[in-house]
Amino acid sequence: MKAKGGDVTVSRIMNAKGRTVPTRLFGWEKAFEPYQGPFTIVEKKPIRERASAPMRGYLPGRNKVAESLKKAIEASGLSDGMTISFHHHLRNGDAVLPMVLDVIASMGIKNLTLAPSSLTDAHQCVVDHIRSGVISRITTSGLRGKLGEAISYGELPCPVIIRSHGGRARAIEEGSINIDVAFIAAPSADREGNVTGAMGPEGCGSLGYAMVDARYARHVIAITDNLVPYPLVPKISIPQNQVDQVVVVDKIGDSTKIATGAARITKNPVDLRIAKNAFDLICASGLLEEGFSFQVGVGGASLAVASFLREYMIEKNIKGGFGLGGIGGYMVELLREGLFEALFDVQSFDASVTESILNNPLHIEIDQSQYANPFVDCMVNLLDVVALAALDVDVDFNVNVLTGNDGIIRGASGGHCDTAAGAKLAVVLAPSFRGGIPTIKDRVQTIVTPGETVDAIVTERGICINPRREDLLERALKANLPVKDIGKLKEEVERLTGKPKTPEFDEEKIVAVVEYRDGTLIDSVYARKR
16 A cells, blocks of 8 residues: 655555554655564564663863853764754753754754654644754654644645654664654753753743653753852752853743642543543552552543542552652652652652652652653553543544544643553543533544553543453442443443544655554554645
8 A cells, every 4th residue: 555655655554553654754764564463563573772872081170161052063063964852851841952943044044853842732833843944854752833833734745743652762772763852941051061940030840851852862952041150059950061051141041830730639520521431441440559660640630530539548558659750849849748758750840849859759750751662661561550641532442642633733742652651550630521522533543552451431420441450340340339331321421422533644645654662554544634
């Protein structure tokens, strides 16, 4: 089967999920393998060789602090066709990526590959740099806003590669992503390039995504608005031997915009019902024992699950082993109350977390690879329970967190498929419908997390348990939980909402591919017809 991706015809093949994916893709040198199963590649090809960054000699007395961002870029040797990376720990408050791209554009550099950990609403300027030819390829975890629309309508010459957090770490470490210059937004840095996100006026907490970039990039530039005396103490996230230059700017961003919304427990009765159903299922699973491990997001329903968990732990006198992942203020409170032994933080979702990661030795900063790389002893494999969100799901328990009902890319892979694969219990929380459109579909538009790694879908109307988990179903029924067949729940909701209209796509043009965490392709995203 043939399909056009960009201007060149590429081969396509059907993967184990019944989705057609390319084996070659316009603009990318690498060959792709189809998704074969969540653990097939790790079992068949468990060895990956690590790439290595170059070492360079430094004479005593060399000054790492550059006169300007432009001078630093010139010294890095950045030129046409190279790859640049950024981290997104400042999320919607990031000013570094736009700042850097503007300077690069003014220098006349073109045809770059943009390889950030993710792209947020703060990065809509990338659209202009695509149109001007500065950016020609992108690999990222997520896209949103006008940028997601531009990509979805085919404005980028080469299809985007969407990678999970664990998949990105794997790709960098094995050399599938070769970063020429990494630009690191540094809330605090000293003159030698020691960097932390745990101090400074725009402190963002963990720098877990930037750590991998700094370790493997050919050249690393730290950009800070808080240059402190040497040595940077008491907290160093990225050491000086991984940083080549330091640039001081007026402002790296606005840390108050890290949280995309108020991180508070929901009062919405629908969300509360979802959270209660999810918590009851977690209890019924039998996993809430002394020393259990747990990950949850910072959305209203997710925080409500954590709230129910807190009450249960206090009542039963249970102490958790560790909390993991993107850490918000509520999980920090559970740590302070002694309800968990430790938190392992790859991404701080709330600026209030910064003080904890600086001062509490039990709040531990980890990098993206330790968090979720499937080819190392990653921490998601030690998870007992993870509670996840979804844009929509299907009757085979596949989950979409990337494309909206209109076919536009408006989300991110994140650590969704990583944690679902690693956890003993992966529970997906979603309302039965949003805006009159049902959440459960016959077939999700884009698979990010395969159904074989999802144990249950929880809605306000009932709990749907994957048929693979007969043990969980038995426990849920014994606990008198509102268990429903997922197909019947789908029909129930559709009687209220009707069936949604399917958007039209140009299936001759691939605008993005979704890479599963092991490097195989799990799905393709096609151009949205105007």
